[in-house]
Amino acid sequence: EDQVTQSPEALRLQEGESSSLNCSYTVSGLRGLFWYRQDPGKGPEFLFTLYSAGEEKEKERLKATLTKKESFLHITAPKPEDSATYLCAVQAKPNTGNQFYFGTGTSLTVIP
Amino acid sequence: DADVTQTPRNRITKTGKRIMLECSQTKGHDRMYWYRQDPGLGLQLIYYSFDVKDINKGEISDGYSVSRQAQAKFSLSLESAIPNQTALYFCATSDPRSAVLGLNPRAFQPQHFGDGTRLSIL
Numbered sequence: 001e002d003q004v005t006q007s008p009e010a011l012r013l014q015e016g017e018s019s020s021l022n023c024s025y026t027v028s029g030l031r032g033l034f035w036y037r038q039d040p041g042k043g044p045e046f047l048f049t050l051y052s053a054g055e056e057k058e059k060e061r062l063k064a065t066l067t068k069k070e071s072f073l074h075i076t077a078p079k080p081e082d083s084a085t086y087l088c089a090v091q092a093k094p095n096t097g098n099q100f101y102f103g104t105g106t107s108l109t110v111i112p
Numbered sequence: 113d114a115d116v117t118q119t120p121r122n123r124i125t126k127t128g129k130r131i132m133l134e135c136s137q138t139k140g141h142d143r144m145y146w147y148r149q150d151p152g153l154g155l156q157l158i159y160y161s162f163d164v165k166d167i168n169k170g171e172i173s174d175g176y177s178v179s180r181q182a183q184a185k186f187s188l189s190l191e192s193a194i195p196n197q198t199a200l201y202f203c204a205t206s207d208p209r210s211a212v213l214g215l216n217p218r219a220f221q222p223q224h225f226g227d228g229t230r231l232s233i234l
Contacts, residue, residue: 004154034222043116043202043225044155087155100170102147102155 003027006088006103013110016077021106023088024070031091033071035064038085038105047073047086078110115139116226118203124232131190133229135203143206144186145223146170146178148199155202161186193233201229 007022025033032051036044048057050066057064061082063074073086088103116137125131135144146158147170157170159178167180175197179187190197204223 041227043204043227044223046222046224049222089155100157100160104152104154 004088004090004101004103006086006106008106009104010107011109013075013078013108015079015110015112018074018076018078020075021073021086021108022070023073023103025088025090025101026069027090027092027101029093031093033066034089034091035071035073036087036089038087044087075108078108080110080112083108083110116203116205116224118201118226118229120229121227122230124234125193126234127194129193129233131193131231133188133201133203133231135186135188135226137184137203137205137224139205139207139224140183141205141207141224142183144180145204145206146176146186146188147202147204148172148197149202149228150199158188195233198231198233201231202226 003026005024011019013019032049034049035047037047038044047059047062048064050057050064050071053066053068055066061076061078065072071088075082085105085107087105089101091100119134142163145160147155148158149155156172158172158176159167159170161167161180164180164183167178175190177189177191186203202225204225206223
């Protein structure tokens with residue numbers, strides 16, 4: 001069964017304390033993996049797309065990486081404004097057609 | 113002004129009522145999507161439309177219907193609302209021209225979301 005799992009569910013960091021969020025997936029035929037940021041009361045905001053193992057993308061303090069089984073979102077020296085829920089999504093192609101799955105997210109809190 | 117606008121932002125209604133949630137976009141994207149978000153379950157795809165004449169069911173389409181009135185408008189209807197349809201609903205759009213060259217043309221591209229409709233069914 002296709003599945004996307006994010007860990008941890010919640011993460012509290014001190015400002016400047018680097019860490020990583022994990023997105024592991026078991027899908028048949030990965031077409032793309034997406035990272036989003038969601039603030040309270042808002043819709044998800046697109047961050048990165050990764051299409052193949054070994055690919056990396058960076059934006060400010062965030063860096064996303066992809067292997068054949070998982071993706072990491074590395075946060076370097078986070079600031080309080082990085083506090084949000086980070087969502088991972090994958091597109092897979094099972095025999096019946098394309099499907100798109102979201103993980104349940106990691107809630108990140110950065111303490112000043 | 114928001115690129116993807118959802119109306120209403122909040123709605124409280126009763127079981128059995130017919131409800132329509134509306135989504136309009138100014139991004140000029142062909143592709144539009146409807147999701148629901150529940151605590152602990154993440155976002156689930158209800159319906160998606162690759163253009164005005166191409167509408168597809170997602171993983172949880174039962175109890176819902178959609179109408180793509182124009183490139184810029186995509187509505188979600190609950191014909192007879194029930195309490196377990198209480199959730200946060202999001203509309204999203206994507207532009208197929210942003211697809212990686214050579215990728216399956218029906219592949220999903222990065223999606224741009226509205227700010228959601230909070231629906232409560234009593």
